[in-house]
Amino acid sequence: MSEPISVKITGLTNRQRLIADLLWSCDSKEEREFAISNMPKSFLQEIPVVESIVLATCIDALTENNTEFPEVKKYLESVWD
Numbered sequence: 001m002s003e004p005i006s007v008k009i010t011g012l013t014n015r016q017r018l019i020a021d022l023l024w025s026c027d028s029k030e031e032r033e034f035a036i037s038n039m040p041k042s043f044l045q046e047i048p049v050v051e052s053i054v055l056a057t058c059i060d061a062l063t064e065n066n067t068e069f070p071e072v073k074k075y076l077e078s079v080w081d
Contacts, residue, residue, distance in 0.1 A: 007057045012050070019043055019050040029079055055080060 009020060022039065026032040036047055055076075062072050 005058065005061045007061045009053060009057050012053070015043065016046055016050050016053075019047060020054055023051065023054055026079070032079065 012020060019039070022035050023032060026035055039047065058075065059072055062075065
C-alpha cells in the first residue's frame with residue numbers, strides 16, 4: 001500500500017465534514033460502501049458532492065509534483081471503482 005496522504009478541505013458544512021471524515025477513514029471500496037449504507041438517510045443527497053470534493057482533493061495532493069500518475073490510478077482503482 002502506498003504512503004497515506006494528508007489533505008485539508010475547507011468550506012464544508014458540519015454535515016459535509018462528518019461525511020468526509022467517515023469516507024476518509026475507509027481503506028477500501030467495501031468499507032466505503034458499508035459506511036455509506038449506514039449513514040442517516042438525511043445524508044444521502046450530500047454524499048456524491050462530498051465524494052467528488054474528496055476525490056478532487058486527493059488527486060490534487062497526489063499529483064501536485066508529478067508528470068506521470070500511476071499512484072492516482074492505483075488509488076482510484078482500490079477505492080472508487
